[in-house]
Amino acid sequence: MAAAIPDLTYTPQSIPAPEPTEAQEEARVNYLNYDYTLMSWLLTVDHKRIGLLYLIFASIFFTMGAFAVSLVRLNLLSPTGAILELDQYNKAFTAHGTIMIFLFLIPVIPGVLGNFIVPMMIGAKDMAFPKLNLLSWYVWMAGAMFFLWQLAVGGLDTGWTFYPPYSSKYSHTNLTYAGLGIFITGFSSILTALNIIVTVHKMRCPGMTWGRLPLFVWAMYATSIIQILATPVLAVTVTLLAVEKTLGVGIFDPSLGGDPLLFQHMFWFYSHPAVYIMILPGMGVISEVITCFSRKNIFGYKAVAWSSVGIAVVGFLVWGHHMFLAGQGLYLSLVFSLITMLVAVPSAIKVFNWTATIYKGSISFEAPMIYALGFLFLFTIGGLTGLHLATAGTDIHLHDTYFVIAHFHFTMVGGMLMAWLAGLHYWWPKMTGRMYSDFWSRLAAVLAISGFFLTFIPQFIAGYNGMPRRYPNYNESYQLWNIMSTAGASIQGIGYTLPLFYLIASLFVGKRAGSNPWRATGLEWQTPSPPPMHNFDSIPIVYFAPYEYSIPNGLRALAASGMVLTESDHAAANGHAHGTHGTQGVPSGS
C-alpha cells in the first residue's frame, strides 16, 4: 500500500498529509475553531490551547518585567538617579528580576512551546496527563497572582536573590507574598516537567526512537529533569525563609543563631540549575531553527543531545561559584571553579556544532533564522564571559559588578529570549495557521539584536571598572556607559514591541501558512496548520531521523519504495534506517 510521496526537497520524518484545498481549509475543524466559548478555553485539556494560555500570560508578564526595567534604565541616565527614589529603584529592579525569572524565563518555553510542540513532535495526541497539564497552568496563575498582589501592595526590595538577614529581618517589604508566589509557581514547574518526561517516555509514535527525537525534545527532557530535582529545594528554601521571617525561628539570621551562608548554598543549589532550566529549552529551539533554515542535518546529533543531558547533570554541581567571596573557603571555591569550567564544555560543543551545521547549507534569513543567528552571536559572548567569572581569581574583582549583569543578560536575553523569539516566530504559523509580515519581523529581529549589543557591551566596561550592581546612584565616570545602555535598551524595546503588532495583525490579515511553510522535516509540520484537535488525523509513523534536509540518494527511494510504509515493515525499516543511513535510532520500547 505505497502512498504517493509529494515532491519534496527533503525527507520528512513521516508522510505529510496532503495540502487541503481552500474550500477544505475553510471547512476544517481545528483546535482553535471547534469552540469559541470562554469555558472551552478555561477548561480545556488540549495541550495546544494550554500552550496558548501560557503564551498570553507569559507575554503579559514579560511586558511587566520590561516596564520595570525601563524604570531602572531611565533612572540610571543620571549618576544621582534620574526619576526614582532609592527605595523605588530597589523595588523596580527586584520586580524586573523576579518577574522575568519566575514568571517568564522559567515557564515560557516549557509552558508554551513545550506544551504545544513536544507532543506534536513525537506524534502524540496530547500530553500524557492532559488534566494535570491544565492544573499546572492554574497553579502557575495562582502563584503569579501572589506576585501581582505583592507588587500591588507595595512591592519587594530584596533583589531576586532574597539574601537574609536583609530579606528576613531588615527589609519590611512583601517577602512573604513573593515567597508564596515562588513556592506555588514551583509546583507548576514540577507538574509540567513531570508531564513532559512521562510524555516523552510513553507517548512517542511508532518509529520515534530515542535516536530520532528532535533535539528540542531532548532539551525539554533534560530541562524537565532539572526542574523536578531542583525546584523542591527552592520551595524548601523559601519556606525556611518565611518561617524565619514570620515565626522568628533562627535559620539564616546569625543574631538568632542561624547561618546566612546556608541560605546562599540552598538558594543557588536551585538557582544555578535554574539558569539551565532557562537556557536549555532555548538551545533546543535553536537546533530546530538552524537545521531548517540552513537545510542541513544537525552536525553531531548525539553530541548536541547528550550535551543537554550533560549540562543538566553537571549543572547541579556548580552552585558554589556564586559564593567565591562569601567566605565559603578555599577548597570549596577550588572545586566549584573546576566543575564550572567543565560545564562550559558542553555549551561550547553546542555552539561549534551549530556553527558546523550551517556550513555548506542553503541558508535563508527569515525572522526565526535571524533570531537564531542572534542567539549564536550573543550566547557565544555570554558563555565566554562566564569564564572570567568562573575563574576564581578574576571573579574577586568582577563579582557583583555590571560585568556579571552583562554576562547573564547575554545568556538569558541574548540566549534565551532570542531563542524564545526564534521559536515563537518559527512555530507561529503552525499555532495560528497564519504567516506574519516578513519585513516587520526581520526588522524587529535586527533591532532587538543590535539594541542588545548597544545595551550590554558598555556594561562589561562599566563592570570591569568596578561599577557595582544594584546601584541607583553611581560614580559619574560610569555615566557614558549607562547612557549608551539606556539608548540600547530603548532600541530593544522597539524590537520587542513590534512583534505584538505584526503577530496579532497576522491573525487577521496574514496569509494562510499551509501545513509546512518552512519546508521543515519534523512531525509537527506534517499535519495541517492550525492542527486538528488531536494533532494528527492518523497516527504518524516515523521512518527517519529528524533533520533529513539533504536529499540523500537512495533514502528517498527507500521511502518511496513503499517497503517501509506499512506497520508490519516498521521494525525492518528501523533496522534499515539504522544500518544504512547512520541514524542512531534503536526501536522504541513503548
Next chain:
Amino acid sequence: MFAAQDIALLPTAASEFAKDSDLLFWYINAVCTFGGAVVYLMIFASCFAFARRTPNDKTPRILGSTKLELAWSAVPMLFFLSFFVWGVKLYNDQVQVPPDAPEYFVAGKQWMWKVQHPDGQREINELHVPVNTTMKITGTSEDVIHDFGIPAFRSKFDVVPGRYTSTWYRPTKEGTYDIYCDQYCGQGHSQMIGKIHVLPQADYLAWKEGTFKSKEGKYVTDGSPAWEGRKLFLKLQCNACHNAESQARAPRLEGMFGTNRPLQGGRMVAFNEDYVRKSIRDPMADVADGWKPIMPAFPVSQVDEIELRNLVTYIKSLKPGDLPTRTEKFPAPLGAPTAGPSLSAPTPGGKN
C-alpha cells in the same frame, strides 16, 4: 559633555594583586576573543558563502565528525583548565593572608563603613593606608551582609554578620580610590561608599599621629594622640580663650606650628613642640606678642606628660579652620553622619 578623563575606560591598578588580576583577566580576554572571533568568522563566512540561491539548493548530508567534536571539546577544555589553575593560584594568594601583616578591622552597617587601624585609630567611610605595606583586612557586619570592595585593588570580600572574613592588600600606587559596598544591603546600598587614601609612609605616620594635613576632613584622626589631645583641649576649656572668634582672648593656634612667632619684647620664637609644651606648663615665660598674660599654668598634677604630649600633638595638627568654637563641649565622633543617606546628595567621587 564628557571629558576623556571623566570616563572610566581602564581601572587604575593600585595594588600588587591588581596587577596579577589584570594579567589573568587579559589572558582570558585574549583567549576568549580569539575563540569568539573564530565562531563569528565561521558564521559570517557561512552566511555569505552559503546563502540560499534557489529554493531547492542541494546540501550535502553531513552527520557529524567525532574527530572534530573531540577536538573542539578538548582544545577549549585545555584553555578552560588553564584559566582554572591560574585563577585558583590567584584566589589562593588572595585568601591566604600573609602572617604578621598588621590587621585593619572593618565593620559594615547600614549604610557606612567603620574602620579601625591596628594602633586604634578609627575612621568612617575612609581608610588611610601606607603605600608598599602588606596589610590584613578583617571584616564583619553589624546587620546584613555587605561587601567591602576596592576596584583599584581588584579586591572584594563579603562581610557577614556573625563571623569574621579576611583579605589582604599591598597597595603600590599612591592616590585616592573608591570603596564600594558590592553586596546589596537595602535602601542606602549605593551610598555605602567611601575612599581609600594610599599615602607615603611618612604621611601615613603623620596621619596616625593626627597631624596629617590632608585636604579632606577638618578633624584630626579619631583615636590618634592628637584626637586625645583635642578631647583634653575641650575638657580643660582651652577653647574658652583659644578660639577662632573675633573676641578671642588668646592666640589663634591654627596653622602656627613650624613657623616663627613674635614674643613680647621683640624676640622671635620657633613655634615647635618644646615651645608649646613650655607655654602650657609655664605660660608667663614667653608671652606671645599682642596678647595679655592671662593664661593659667597647667602643672604635672593637672596634666601629666602623656596628656601634655597629646595636647602638643593636637596643636601641631591644627590647620586653619580647625579650632573649635568657644562653646564647643564634646568632640563629635569623626565622620559621624550629619544626614541620612536618603537626605543627602551622594558624593560622586572622581575617577578611580
